[in-house]
Amino acid sequence: MRVSQSQINMLKGIGDIADIGGEVLGGIGAMEAYDYNAQLAQISAGEAAISGEFEQTDIEAEEVSLLATQHVEYAKAGVTQSGSPLEVELETATEFEMEKSIAKYNNEVLQKRYEAQAAQDKYARKMAGYSMIAGIGKTLMGAGESFMGVGAKK
Secondary structure (H helix, E strand, C coil), rough: CCHHHHHHHHHHHHHHHHHHHHHHHHHHHHHHHHHHHHHHHHHHHHHHHHHHHHHHHHHHHHHHHHHHHHHHHHHHCCCCCHHHHHHHHHHHHHHHHHHHHHHHHHHHHHHHHHHHHHHHHHHHHHHHHHHHHHHHHHHHCCCCHCCCCCCCCC
């Protein structure tokens, strides 16, 4: 039995239409992966913010404790709060403020990095959707060509 060119074209067209399922599944899989990554990055950004708050609270507690200890030790020794003891307490307080500022900055940078990653993943998800649609369109065009026998040898 001889197979005609139109039958070959029909089979090729059916195969092309079947490829659409692969385009859809691949696109959906990519979109879901980007959604998941974006969610993880958002969670990490929130955790970075909370971690930064705890770190600053720890530094403040350490500062209060150390300054109180210094103050008590000076009082026990009969030292007045002027001159060198005051300068030491002021320097200690300044160092703690600097440490808190650095911790806050570092945690804000980390948080912004995760937020940027989430935004990038959301954008990539959108592009994966467009790519899926373009792939489906290309596959449909190929199927149409096959069904119509465009470019087929006669």
